[in-house]
Amino acid sequence: MHGNTVAITGVGETPFLRKGTKTLIHMMADACLAAIADAGLTPADIDGYIGNRMVPGSDDMGYAIGMKDRAFSAVTDVAGGTAPAGQALILAQLAIEAGLCRHVLVPYGIQSTKPGGVYGFHAKEPLKAALEMPVGFFGQPTYFASMANRYAHDHGMSEEELASVAITYREWAVLNPNAQRREPMGLEEYRLSPMISTPLRVADCCLTTDGACAYVVSAVDRAADMPHPVVQVSGVGIGTNNFPHGVLFTQNPCTYEYPGVASAAKAYAMAGIGPEDLDLAQVYDGFSISALIQTEMLGLCGRGEGARFYHEGHARPGGRMPVNTSGGHLSGGYVPGINLLIEGVRQLRGGEGARQVPDARICAVSGLGGNSHSTTILTRS
Amino acid sequence: MGIPIYPVHLEDPQLQGFYDGLAAGELRITADPGTGAWVWYPPEVVPGKPDTVLEWRTVSPEGSAYTFTTIVRSLLPGDHKAEVPFTVVLFESDETPGCRVPGVLVNADGVEPACGMRLRLKPVQAGDHIIAGFEPA
Numbered sequence: 001m002h003g004n005t006v007a008i009t010g011v012g013e014t015p016f017l018r019k020g021t022k023t024l025i026h027m028m029a030d031a032c033l034a035a036i037a038d039a040g041l042t043p044a045d046i047d048g049y050i051g052n053r054m055v056p057g058s059d060d061m062g063y064a065i066g067m068k069d070r071a072f073s074a075v076t077d078v079a080g081g082t083a084p085a086g087q088a089l090i091l092a093q094l095a096i097e098a099g100l101c102r103h104v105l106v107p108y109g110i111q112s113t114k115p116g117g118v119y120g121f122h123a124k125e126p127l128k129a130a131l132e133m134p135v136g137f138f139g140q141p142t143y144f145a146s147m148a149n150r151y152a153h154d155h156g157m158s159e160e161e162l163a164s165v166a167i168t169y170r171e172w173a174v175l176n177p178n179a180q181r182r183e184p185m186g187l188e189e190y191r192l193s194p195m196i197s198t199p200l201r202v203a204d205c206c207l208t209t210d211g212a213c214a215y216v217v218s219a220v221d222r223a224a225d226m227p228h229p230v231v232q233v234s235g236v237g238i239g240t241n242n243f244p245h246g247v248l249f250t251q252n253p254c255t256y257e258y259p260g261v262a263s264a265a266k267a268y269a270m271a272g273i274g275p276e277d278l279d280l281a282q283v284y285d286g287f288s289i290s291a292l293i294q295t296e297m298l299g300l301c302g303r304g305e306g307a308r309f310y311h312e313g314h315a316r317p318g319g320r321m322p323v324n325t326s327g328g329h330l331s332g333g334y335v336p337g338i339n340l341l342i343e344g345v346r347q348l349r350g351g352e353g354a355r356q357v358p359d360a361r362i363c364a365v366s367g368l369g370g371n372s373h374s375t376t377i378l379t380r381s
Numbered sequence: 382m383g384i385p386i387y388p389v390h391l392e393d394p395q396l397q398g399f400y401d402g403l404a405a406g407e408l409r410i411t412a413d414p415g416t417g418a419w420v421w422y423p424p425e426v427v428p429g430k431p432d433t434v435l436e437w438r439t440v441s442p443e444g445s446a447y448t449f450t451t452i453v454r455s456l457l458p459g460d461h462k463a464e465v466p467f468t469v470v471l472f473e474s475d476e477t478p479g480c481r482v483p484g485v486l487v488n489a490d491g492v493e494p495a496c497g498m499r500l501r502l503k504p505v506q507a508g509d510h511i512i513a514g515f516e517p518a
Contacts, residue, residue: 123458127422129390131399134512136385137469137483139456146471150448153496198451247422250471250481255448 003234003270004379006093007223009103010039010216011342016180016333019113020210025056027212028109029064035214036065040227041103046216048072048104050091052083055109065105072101078374079245081284081337081367082238084108084213086263086374089236092217102218108338109212127246140286141205143249145197147256148289152199154304159199161307163190165288166203166330168315173327175317175355180207181331204288206329213338215345220381231348234273234362235377237266243371258290260297260366260373267364267375268299275299279360280322280347282340284368285329294366295323298375322357337367341376348380383464384485386508387457395423398437403504403511408442410477411435421480441476442502443518449486449494468494472502472515484513492517 012034014020014027022030036043043066049058050073058073072095076083084106092104122128122138132138137146151157167190173179183189185203193203223230239259243252268274275298283298285291292306300321301309309315315323326332326343333339344363346352360380367374391397395411402409411423414436420427427433449470455463468486473479486494487503498517505514 126390126392126396126425129392130396131422132483133457134385134387134389134507134510135469135483135485136387136452136455136457136463136467137471138458142450142452142456142469145450146448146469149450150496153448195453196456197453200450242428244424247424250483251422251479253479255471 001090001093001270003272003377004232004381005220006096006217007220007230007232008215008345008378009218009223009226009228010035010041011345012038013213013335013339013342014211016178016209016211016335018180018208024109024111024212025060025064027210028056028061028107028214031109031212031214032061032065032105032107035105035216039103039216039218041216044068046103046105048092048095048101050074050076050088050104050106052076052108055107061107072104078238078369078372080369081340082369082372082374083337085284085337085341085365085367086236086238086376089217089233089376090238093233096217096219102222104217105214106217107212107214108335110335111210112208112334113210125246141200142197144287144289145200148199151256151289151293155307157307160187161311162199162204162288163187164310165292166190168310169285169324169328170331171316172325172355173331176326176332179327179332180209181327200287200289203330206286206334207331209334211333211335213335213342215338215342229349230381231345232379232381233376234379235267235269235271237263237270237375239263239266239373241371245370248371256289256293258294258297258368258373259371260294260368260375263373263375264298267377271377271379273362273377277362278321278364279362280325280357281364282325282344282366283323283328284337284340284366285324286368288330290368291328294368298364298366317355325355325357336369341365344378348378382486382489383467384505384507385455385457385463385467387463389510393425395435400511402437402439403513406504407439408474408482408502409437410440410474410480412438419477419480421477440474442474444472444474444500446470446494446496446498446500447473447481448496451494470494470500470515472500482513484515487514488516
């Protein structure tokens, strides 16, 4: 695959709410229609659809938004942020380059308040039910807390350094009128945040969000005639490891070694750039610790230097490498991966007010989902 | 420090071997009888060798913590009892490095949990069942 042949031509999202009143399909339909309108299109213009195994598919969504011709439809077979922030873009580019369709719609939504809770899928895993849940090793914050302690053992990380990740993203959220958590947070407020699993507090965990997002992918030559500055997909890379979900959080030789180095290398190679060329980045922050580690994997700092990178303020507003300029998943809202990608598009278009990164031209977006990881490079043409 | 009390669900009867070991005061890990290689956790299908039936082998109860976390807010689902806080460790037997067994840290009042800390197996009663526990060695 070559870069810069397709562009993200429309983006849309619902409000991000702690607890909403709409169904998942309703929220996704709202986001889809907003993205289609943002692209200057109508639902009848959309002839490609890429869903994910975790959300309603094109049978239901195509009907809900009034699609006429689903010439191409597909489902991404990776989890979490990897799907909408990376894998879907690969499929969209393949379908458009093959001439199967003109405009591909990619939605994603989450209803964190649904019955069963956000960790219900872990409880269905036989190995976890047999070996982990009886000793209380259960739930994403616990898994990532155990990674954080190992990372601190291997590389060193103080409480203040870990806190600086969440504090940095909150600084950006304060500047974003659409962020879910906008009250200022310094170290004192961070320390008042309830501890869940040491060292992770509530403030270190992604938000509980009811919301949906969607974007439209079109060929670059069509994008030139559409409403917004053209934001090209310059590179996409996917990395995976071979550990299924039941063993991923315990048996991976280094439990915090996500396949982000591999995804970043592929994306940079496809884009023909390196991390030194980036103007900003959106890093998948399911947790502060996982964002810190992915910041290293993207090459924004050296391996083992992530804690110092954040503590020294490089990712803050005005810093040399702004990260998670919407507030990320910790403070902006949590629709896995896709709202980070959309923030990247909006920053490259320009006009994002107080949080706009000056002269932003190239943005990296990372997505993490289970044993897969994506890196996407977006470029304003 | 407390302990979690949550039922053991053995959807795969093969996993009974782990709890049979704990009841006997032993730590048991699964191995490929053909090659002798440790295969842990025991998967439904051994990679590349789906007909292989793993066997349980008793390993050294002495080892160290790969990592740990102290759980202050338990996220276990349903109507369970958990005396928080409690500390979970991922234990590696000296005999099977890299094979990690989750367990509760016990008999460790005043001990600061740490990666690399030396531990030994100490099965503990949690309600009506026995769970993996590890105490400072």
